[in-house]
Amino acid sequence: MGKQLHIVMFPWIAMGHMTPFLHLSNKLAERGHKITFFLPNKAKQQLQHSVLYPSLITLHPITIPHVHPLPLGTETASDIHLHLTGHLATALDLTRPEVESLIKGLTPKPHFIFYDFAYxxxxxxxxxxxxxxxxxxVCAASLAIALVPDRNVPRDRPLTMxxxxxxPPGYPSSNVVFRGSEARHMLLLGMEFGSGLTFYERITTAMKLSDAIAIRTCREVEGNFCDYMSAQYNKPVFLTGPVLPDIxxxxxxxxxxxxxxxxxxPGTVLFCAFGSQFILEKDQFQELVLGFEMTKLPFLLALKPPSGCASIEEALPEGFKERVGERGVVHSGWVQQPLILAHPSVGCFVNHCGFGSMWESLMAASQIVMVPQLGDQILNTRLMAEELKVGVEVEKAENGWVSKESLCNTINLVMDQGSEVGCLVRKNHAKWRQIMVNQGFMSGYFDTFVKDLEMIMGT
Known part of the structure; x- marks a missing residue:
């Protein structure tokens, strides 16, 4: 091993950002590097158990100031509704004096600071x-379509569809795009996101001011998008690989x-998980569980109670539990997703295609069915379904509704050993999975990443 690096981590204060930053920290500490990780106190309590190298990784709590109209005690994005997130960015910016003081007091002096929203x-x-x-x-494809200088988001007027x-000009894919009304997900770019900045200005400024851009992806899957990002920002783009926690x-x-x-x-159970922040409306929740019932296959659904419901039980359709009996389980608590996916009985993973679930589904042996909701999930899904052709996206109605028939038909399509589509995605998935589980693939990416860091340290 070369010189020990001291790296400060300061991610956006949402679990979907802090958790991958911590996975990255564990990988760096595994190679002997020292990490100082800034995060809210509440998040420290939640993530402490995930620190694999406590002698090298220090979780350092910071105070998140109160900003109106956030509820008192708000520390992370999990504490608030999505429409208040811009105010949380203001709170993040108000941590600057504390963060600056903490960095100046660190010994030894850090070599790097990794960040995302705190430009x-x-x-x-x-x-x-x-x-x-x-x-x-997030995936390089979503960065390349939304957060590059050539996107040129206007400041003098609201964004339109x-x-x-x-x-943007030169974007390297005609498949990994938003279609029709999906373009509404881009309206976030022009919204104010703390400190008088729009979301677009915050992130593009953060990338422009950096010494290097790093992305949690691999060249085999997103190389063309990474090259586009490097050209747009005229600086090196380093890839860490997927950085999944080891089982x-x-x-x-x-x-x-x-x-x-x-x-x-073996290969008969449907497993469905939509992540920690995916909360359905009750009608859509019922439509989905009825779709799983229609498949006649055993299923395990890890879903949060829908809006307005205190429990899963009160949200289930009438007579559902009696009809499915022991072949179907709907569970609202946390589950060991990677271990469930590794079980030989699981034959299909129905997921929202968040970036973590995207990589986990590629690494698993089961078929892949995707039901995306948010912007980057839609682009992740297009990457999987139309570039890599390893899974199938559930078709939605114009209003974004997923019907029980559409869900059931998609699942049956990929589970049918004789279907042309099922055979195609099974073959492509097996090819990509073999690449990624190959010994040395993940570690090779990370070894190269550390060398890239060492290369720019003296520049």
Missing amino acids: WVTEIATELGIKSVHYNV EDNAQP DDNIPLEAQWAEWLGRFE
């Missing part, structure tokens, strides 16, 4: 002679799931 840390880093790396935990209908062989699958999954034949 102003680059000014602190420059003053102290520290290199800054803008680390992105027409502004977003086309990708601990000493932690078994919980007994209730091991016993239940063990009842079924």
